[in-house]
Amino acid sequence: MQRHPPAGAGQPDDPIDKAHARSQAFGVALDDRPDYALLPRADLSDALEENRFLFQHAVPVMETLYEQIANTHSMVLLTSARGLVLHARGDSDFLEKASRVALVPGIDWSEQTRGTNAIGTALTEQEAITVHGDQHYQQANQALTCSCAPIFAPQGQLIGALDVSGDHRSYHQHTLALVRMSAQMIENQMFAASFPKAVRLHFHARAEFLGTLMEGIAVFTPEGRFLSANRSAQFQFGMSVNALQAHTFSSLFELPISALFELFAGPSPAPRALCLRGGVNVWARTEIRPTGPWAAPLVQPLAADADAAPPAAPRAAPAARRAPQLSSLQYLNTGDGQLAAVIAKLHKVLDRDIPVMILGETGTGKDLLAQAIHHDSARARQPFVAVNCASIPDTLIEAELFGYEEGAFTGARKKGAAGKIQQAHGGTLFLDEIGDMPRHLQARLLRVLQERRISPLGAGKEIEVDVHVISATHKNLKELIARGDFREDLYYRLNGLVVRLPALRERSDFEAVVHKVLKSLDGSDGQDDAAPVRIAPEVMRLLLHYHWPGNVRQLHNLLRTACVMVDDDRTIRMEHLPDDFFDELRPPAGATAQPAAALAPPMSFVPGEALPPPWPETPEDAQSLQDVTLQAMAQMLRLHQGNVSAAAKALGVSRNTIYRKKALLPPGLLD
Structure with missing residues (x-):
């Protein structure tokens, strides 16, 4: 007997059509009667033990989910990554109906055995999906509507699925959103339990989403090594867990993890503003567990109140006091x-x-x-x-x-x-x-x-x-x-x-923008009479040469980090700039015209010291940018008597950067 074509049939990427094609390849028959062959009790106990971590965190969420769908002729199911039903909770009248199609613990609901169904298809596609009525491959299941979301372990691998199944006549399109959120709640609870001593960062572009299921959570070692991230964090980073393994806290937030500890020092600090690599601003709170020689207090979660106003501008470390209100x-x-x-x-x-x-x-x-x-x-x-x-x-x-x-x-x-x-x-x-x-x-x-x-x-x-x-x-x-x-x-x-x-590189007011950003960041350690942070002339020259792919947001992030790093003279010098900034100090590929910033006469941030021209106009001038960098490196190597590690640390660059550029030094420059 032919099935009715599902909604969306005929579209090449339609998941239902792809699932039907797989079902046919598996040899699943359309008119097969339900298979009631339960897994032996001992084997089911073994499966529950194998999935104990998932089970213990999922069952409380399932109870909450069931309370929300009670008396709707529905049930909640938890399955393993292979599609084996581990646990079920539902209305007694529907549980009886579900047993007629073997929708009970101990039964395999993978696509290989049941054809297209929400559990098997969600696990195969690794995406949440609703399978409604005759979208099911087997006729026996076409009286059901099922919404299922896969569940991923904290390390990123598929671990199971959460499903709500009910009578197809009570179908509602928004049930899938509820299942998604419940699955995410399970993931977040497993996530919290897996890294009890890690530095846990909660973040989102919108402050009101902190403390909700939509916040990103990433965990790091106290030294800043990346451990894992939940799905919301992966979405905000734009990378999978596997891709994120190559990163550290510093490469993801362009901020040393020591600065994070300073930002959240003190009792119950408020959420702070951070900037992701690429220039996206986020609000963050952190949970730093005492371990090793350092300790910091746990930060209380921000209450999830959709009607609450976003938190005030962050009171960060000494160099990041609240910014002025951009009110006009x-x-x-x-x-x-x-x-x-x-x-x-x-x-x-x-x-x-x-x-x-x-x-x-x-x-x-x-x-x-x-x-x-x-x-x-x-x-x-x-x-x-x-x-x-x-x-x-x-x-x-x-x-x-x-x-x-x-x-x-x-x-x-x-x-x-x-x-x-x-x-x-x-x-x-x-x-x-x-x-x-x-x-x-x-x-x-x-x-x-x-x-x-x-x-x-x-x-x-x-x-x-x-x-x-x-x-x-x-x-x-x-x-x-x-x-x-x-x-x-x-x-x-x-x-x-x-x-x-x-774009920032096109503007003629670059130095005025720098001055305004510095003014907004300069908290002067809370002392009104403290000297403002200044920029050394050679640093300003480098800033003027940079192409700023992240624009003002990137400039703000770089200066914020530099302000945290300044010494007692409160002057931003080369050693306060991040390593990747030096590596990227070149005009954008194919650039031939001068940036708009070069059209304005340079402004001096230090009285009596004029800056050199902000952009080279000839090949000879282009070499001068390299010369400035090499001279700074040579000066630091001389200061540290040739110790590459000490010079690299002072400049805030890697040892490899020093070794790579050392070959470019003119003879006698280190003497």
């Missing part, structure tokens, strides 16, 4: 002609109900510009609500944006929750990384922008909203439109005024 467009105007033109345009459209789209590379300050637009508008006393479309999983972004009513889906809050659009009523909605919004939600967003009404999930009514929309992206939306990944009608609804933020 004028504050951002530091003398660059391109940026001044952008600000002038924005002043003309303030309070005109014209949507603004901000384009620019990652790290150019699109979020700060959006906040400045809001603070200079008549909506300044109303909410400013930011949504990063790239940081929220596809399964949650719909509820995040539009909210949901009580009972909208299994596991929903009893009182429902207002979405970000509704929270921004009367104020400004900032849609960051709009190019990453899932295609299926773009039509809903377009309707909201056109009609100024939203319909929360599960609600039978619409709610009027009044928001000013600012969007931002580093992607080329027109290319996305051409590929069919972004709606053209939504693009033209969002781009009332399009402005482009210049």
Whole structure:
């Protein structure tokens, strides 16, 4: 007998179609009767013992999950990585029905034995999936709807799966999101138990997600060696656990782990701002367990309150006191002609109900510009609500944006929750990384922008909203439109005024930006009369030559680290700069034109000491940058009487860097 074609059939990458093809290859028959051959009790006991770590952390979560789905003709199941059902909890009436299809502990539900089903297919694809009704390969299972999410061990390997199965007539599309979250809760609990003495860092781009299932968790040795990371952390790093094994804390956060200990010193420190490699800002808290010669207090988790305001600007180590409030467009105007033109345009459209789209590379300050637009508008006393479309999983972004009513889906809050659009009523909605919004939600967003009404999930009514929309992206939306990944009608609804933020290397106000960033970072150890941090002329010259792929965000991170490292003279010198900065000190490949920074006369940060020209104009001048670096290295080698290890430590570079560049030293330079 032929099965009914599932939704999405015919698409080459459709997981259901791929699962059916595998089922056929396995020789599973469509009309096979359920196999009730239970695993012998002794073998099931062995399987439970083999999966004891998973079992002991999953069962409490299963109980909570069952309380949320009770009386819905459903059940919760835990399986091994091979698809063997280890434990089940559910409504008595449905448990009886489930037993008729052998959906009980001790039965193998892999694709090899059952064909396409949520458990077997989720384990094979290693992705969460719902298999509904006749999407099941075997006819006997087509009365079921099952949502399953794989579970991964702290070391990254597949360890099992969590499944909610029920009557196909009570199917709801949002059940899968609940299963995903429960699986992630199990993973996080196993994660916490696996590294009791490690340095555990919790982080997310949005402060309100600290202490929730969406936070990233990464663990390191006290020396900074990477141990592991949960799936949210892998997503934020953009790397798998295997790829992350090649990294350290310093290479991931461009900050020595000793600086992390300083940032979180003291009793119950607040969440701090850190910067990932690549320039992404995150809020972080840490748990540093006493071990070895050092000790630091545990940091209490930040309460997960969706309605709570984000924490105040971080009080970090001596050189990172709270930054000034970037409350106006004028504050951002530091003398660059391109940026001044952008600000002038924005002043003309303030309070005109014209949507603004901000384009620019990652790290150019699109979020700060959006906040400045809001603070200079008549909506300044109303909410400013930011949504990063790239940081929220596809399964949650719909509820995040539009909210949901009580009972909208299994596991929903009893009182429902207002979405970000509704929270921004009367104020400004900032849609960051709009190019990453899932295609299926773009039509809903377009309707909201056109009609100024939203319909929360599960609600039978619409709610009027009044928001000013600012969007931002580093992607080329027109290319996305051409590929069919972004709606053209939504693009033209969002781009009332399009402005482009210049890259840092294109700006003529580079030194003014450096001065402003330094001023925001310079906490002067809490002493108002302490001397401000300065930059040595040779360091400023190197900064002017760098191509800044991470833009202002990268500059901020580099200066923040340097401020922590300065000595008593409070001057940033070469030895305070990270190793990779020296390795990357070259113009971007193929660059021929001077950066905009070279068009302005250099500003001196030390009275009476003028800086050399900020960018070489001839091949002979290009060599001077190398000369500055070599002279600094030679000076340090002379100071340490040729000791390469001591010189490398003083310069903050690796020994290999010294050995590699030592061959370039002119004869006699070390004498």
